[in-house]
Amino acid sequence: MKQFFKTTICAIGIFSIYMSAPSFAAKTETYNQLNLFADVFERIRANYVKDVDDEELIEAAINGMLTSLDPHSTYLNPKRYEGMRVQTSGEFGGLGIEVTMDRGVILVVSPMDDTPAFRAGIKAGDYITRIDGEQINGLTLNEAVEKMRGKVGTDIDVTIVRKGESDVIEITLTRAIIEVQSVRHRIEDEVGYIRVSSFTEKTGPGLREAITEIKEELGDNMQGIVLDLRNNPGGLLDQAVAVSSAFLDRGEIVSTRTRNDRNIQRYNSQRGDSIDGKSLVVLINGGSASASEIVAGALQDHERAVVVGTQSFGKGSVQTVMPLSTNGAMSLTTAYYFTPSGNSIQNEGITPDVVVEQLRLDDTEEVRTRRSEASLRGSLANPNADDEEEGDEEEIDLNLGSEEGEEADSEEESEEEEEQRLTTAQDDYQLNFALNLIRGMSIARSN
Structure with a gap:
């Protein structure tokens, strides 16, 4: 009740301010709507x-x-x-998936490397329609996420609908502490491979450490770097700036603009190129979103890297986390991202310089329909496009009422998917292409 009276008093205070404003009629209507909210609130409480x-x-x-x-x-x-x-500190409890809400169910934006979801074979673009047998329909995103969280070591059953497959997939996951090692690296002959799975507080320092170790091992024989941002759902803006800065001598990395361009914030490279101009290829796909798109866009616009893969997710909006008096907070979309050339990522994503679909070398499997920011219900239009409609939708049968799908089949598929995901250059077509491209660029430079 105290909260309710505070709301009412606040509404009266707002009304008193509106009384002195020029547009009195419009402000009065706003007050009437606040009064309507209080009326509905009281009727629910009473009846x-x-x-x-x-x-x-x-x-x-x-x-x-x-x-x-x-x-x-x-x-x-x-x-x-x-x-x-x-979570942004790089260690948290859960299943290890980045999710959003789409058509009343959970859409997987990306599974995180080496997490329960990743090992179970959950893919970017999958829909989670049930949690422990309960339909997602009717729940908010926050409520669904809370249901997926729980005590470490406990099991949770999720029902998956995957595009192009008629049967639902039942998967049992065990909740775990997610320790995100956001940067991993290895050597592929004379090419350095760096995988960035998310942008946490540890990403910038992790990248610098990876580059240092690659340079120490390869020395002058290093031909270049492949930076893998596939299925990277994003994270902290300052870490995206730090990663971009590691490969740029100078110049703008990204700008953010509020409504009507009233406040433009520009982020510039602060450090020199840590690989001394050696060849750089950036890998992206439909699971690359937000901060990973900022990095790919900046390196592409400055012609510092060749971007290879498929169209990225297209999340080009900025969310500001605003603490509230209740010790909670709200995450509010306050601006758009723009690449150095002035292009908005929103609903468009980053178009690779070289489009390479992910096909296994021994099996040209059918490419799945791309899920993107533009396909989400209520997504914001690209600010560079005047006539673009918001939230274009694609039809997909979610089998919300179906109880079908045998668990044994899904377990076999999960093992197969896990084996496919733990890939090397020999069975990762996009990575193999990127490595060969680096080698070709190195030969061209030496000649």
């Missing part, structure tokens, strides 16, 4: 078929207000806010 918690009602109203704006604006209660802060 709903069972008792409801005032705090839960207010939180649901805030959630509804934010999620109606776009797929990425959301309310973080104190528990989720703390969980988000832990």
Whole structure:
């Protein structure tokens, strides 16, 4: 009740300010809408078929207000806010998937390397329609995420619908502490391979360390670097800037612009090229989103790298986390990202310089339909496009009411997918192409 009266008093205060404003009629209508909210709130409290918690009602109203704006604006209660802060530090509990809400179910943006979801064979573009037998329909993204979290070591059953497959897939996962090693590296002959799986607080330092170790091992024989950003769902902006800076001598990396371009923030390279101009190839795909698109776009616009793979996800909006008085926070979309050439990533993504589909060398499997930011319900239009419609949708049968799908089949498929994902250059077609491209560029430079 205290919260309710605070809301009412706040509404009265707002109204008193509006009374002195020039557009009195418009402000009066806003006050009437606030009064309508208070009326609905009171009627629910008084007449709903069972008792409801005032705090839960207010939180649901805030959630509804934010999620109606776009797929990425959301309310973080104190528990989720703390969980988000832990996650960006690079260690947290869960299944290891980056998700968003699409058509009332959970869309997997990307599984994280070496996590329960990754090892079970969950793929970018998969839909999670049930959690422990309960349908996702009707839940908010926050509620669904909370159901997927739990005590480390406990099991959770998820139902997966995958594009191009008629049967649903039932998978049992065991919750674990997710320790994200966001940067891994190895040597492929005389080419350095660096895999960046997400952008956490440890990514920038991890990249520098990887480059140093590759240079020490290869010395003057190093032909170049392959930077793998495939299925990287993004993360911290400052770490995207740090990664880009590692390969640029100078210049703008990214800019952010609020509505009507009233506030433009530019981020520039602060360091010299750490690989001394050696050849660089960046790998991306439909699971590369947000911060990974910033890096690919910056290196592409400065002609510092050849971008190889498939069209990226297209998440070009900035979310600002704003702490609230309740110890929670709200993540609000406040700006757009723009590459150095002035292009917006939103709904468009990064187009590779060389399009290479991911095909196994021994099996030209059918390429799945691309899932992207533009296909999400309520996605924001690209600010560079005047006539583009928001939230283009693609039809897909989600089998929401189906109970079919045998667990034995899904377990066999999960083992096969795990084997495919633990790839080397010999069975990763895109990586093999990138390595050969580096070698060809090195020969061209030496001649």
